[in-house]
Amino acid sequence: MTASLDDLLNGGRPVLLDGATGTELERRGFALEGAGWSARAIDDAPELLEAIHKDYVKAGAQIVTANTFRLHRRNLGDWGKGDEQRRLVEKAIVLARRAGPALVAGSLAPIGDCYSPEDVPRLEALADEHWQLAHEIARSGADLILIETMVAGCEAEAACQAAGRTGLPFIVSFVTGPGGRLLSGERLGDVLPTVLALRPAAVSVNCVSCRNVPEAVVELACGVGVVPFGVYANTGERSEDGSWRVTTASQPAVYAGLAARWLEAGARLIGGCCGTTPAHVSAMQALISQ
Numbered sequence: 545m546t547a548s549l550d551d552l553l554n555g556g557r558p559v560l561l562d563g564a565t566g567t568e569l570e571r572r573g574f575a576l577e578g579a580g581w582s583a584r585a586i587d588d589a590p591e592l593l594e595a596i597h598k599d600y601v602k603a604g605a606q607i608v609t610a611n612t613f614r615l616h617r618r619n620l621g622d623w624g625k626g627d628e629q630r631r632l633v634e635k636a637i638v639l640a641r642r643a644g645p646a647l648v649a650g651s652l653a654p655i656g657d658c659y660s661p662e663d664v665p666r667l668e669a670l671a672d673e674h675w676q677l678a679h680e681i682a683r684s685g686a687d688l689i690l691i692e693t694m695v696a697g698c699e700a701e702a703a704c705q706a707a708g709r710t711g712l713p714f715i716v717s718f719v720t721g722p723g724g725r726l727l728s729g730e731r732l733g734d735v736l737p738t739v740l741a742l743r744p745a746a747v748s749v750n751c752v753s754c755r756n757v758p759e760a761v762v763e764l765a766c767g768v769g770v771v772p773f774g775v776y777a778n779t780g781e782r783s784e785d786g787s788w789r790v791t792t793a794s795q796p797a798v799y800a801g802l803a804a805r806w807l808e809a810g811a812r813l814i815g816g817c818c819g820t821t822p823a824h825v826s827a828m829q830a831l832i833s834q
Contacts, residue, residue, distance in 0.1 A: 546645050549688050549713045549745055552606055553772050558807055558832045561776050561815025562600035562608045562646075563825050569596065571821065579623040583614040586636050596822075597643035603822040604829030605815070606647065609690055610640035612681060613651045616673050630680055637684040649690040649715070650681030652703050670702035675709060682710035689714040691744075693751045696728040697735035704742040715813075717748035717776070721756055724763040732760060736767040748774040751817045753781035754793045754802050761809045774813025775806045779820055794819055800827035807832070 552559045566582035574589050576582060585593045597608050612633055620626045633650070640648045655673055681689055689707040691714055694700040700716055707714035716739050724732045736747065747768050749760040754777050764773040779794040793799045803814045814832075816824045 546647055546687075547606075549607075549647060552647070553745060553812060558811070559772075559774070559813045560604050560606050560825065560829055560832060561774070561813055562597075562605035563776075563816035563820035563822065564818050565593075565596060565609065565611050565613070567818050568821055569593065572596070579619070580625075581614050582611060583619075583623075583632065583636075586611055586632050586639070590635070590639055594639045594642055597640050599822040600825055601644040601646045603825035605825050607649050607688070607690075607815075608640050608643050608646045609649045609651050609692075610636040610681075610686060611651070612636045612677065613653045613692075615680075616653075616655050616677050618655060618673065629676065630683075633677070633680040634684045637681070637686055641685070647687040648685075649688045650678075650684070650686035652678055652681065652689050652691045652707060652714075653693050654695060654699060670699055671705065674699075674703045674706035678703075678706040678710050682712050686712065688712055688745070691716040692748075694718045695726055697726065697730050697738060700735065701738050701742070704739050704744060708742055713745040715746045715748060715774075716744045717750040717774075718760075719751045720749050720760040720763075721753075722759065724756075724759040732763040733767045736763070740768065740771060744771065746772040746774055746813055748776065748813060750776045752777045754778070754791065754799075755781065757802070757806065758809075761806060761811065765810045772812035773810065774815070775803070775811050776813075776815035776817045776820075777802075778818040779816070779824070780818070790819070796821070796823040796827035799824050800831045803828050804831055 569585050570576045689712050691703040780788050780790045783789045
């Protein structure tokens with residue numbers, strides 16, 4: 545029987561998340577292009593998506609994230625599937641559930657572009673659209689909701705409120721840049737009190753360059769109190785011209801070495817975001833098994 549999120553967080557050992565889905569699909573030959581992005585794999589490459597989930601569990605992941613990252617109604621509308629949210633969410637959860645003995649998290653991502661805080665919708669739309677997806681994730685049998693890649697405090701708050709309404713435990717995770725600031729310019733430490741009041745099971749940063757993680761960890765360690773915090777970072781980073789620059793963190797052993805520092809700083813959850821693979825998760829599993 546798979547332990548609950550509460551059991552994992554209070555088990556005395558670090559909790560191991562999975563790694564990237566989108567970039568791993570791409571690495572295995574699935575084209576990430578057009579509306580829908582990685583969500584297209586739910587229908588177009590379900591066997592590949594299921595295999596990725598299974599490989600992460602084999603590598604040691606205790607939580608796998610279902611591929612619901614781009615399933616808000618407006619995202620689906622751009623893709624011509626505005627009326628298919630329920631079906632796609634259900635299928636994404638089923639594919640993740642087949643991975644094996646791990647908790648299944650439904651991803652609740654930004655409604656707009658992940659790196660564009662100016663695309664965050666108005667508050668009324670945030671509340672409604674995050675609730676629609678959170679409700680479908682809960683209805684489809686996920687064990688928890690992973691609110692991830694949040695770039696603005698207002699959207700993180702709306703997503704936490706929506707997740708909280710479902711009754712499922714939830715984790716909220718932010719993207720930060722230099723100085724521990726969200727891409728909106730807000731300091732992470734200033735946003736934390738608002739989301740902590742909504743009682744997340746844990747708080748994290750993700751889709752972050754490894755070079756920016758230490759400052760984010762300081763903000764988390766000082767601001768979360770007794771709430772567990774975590775990190776799942778990228779293996780590369782965006783250059784000033786917007787291109788993707790690969791770093792040495794693409795090497796699983798190097799990434800695991802960085803993760804060891806995050807654990808030493810107090811992190812209770814570790815995993816991987818863009819560019820990470822099952823080999824990265826396996827390297828972290830070896831780390832926490834020592």
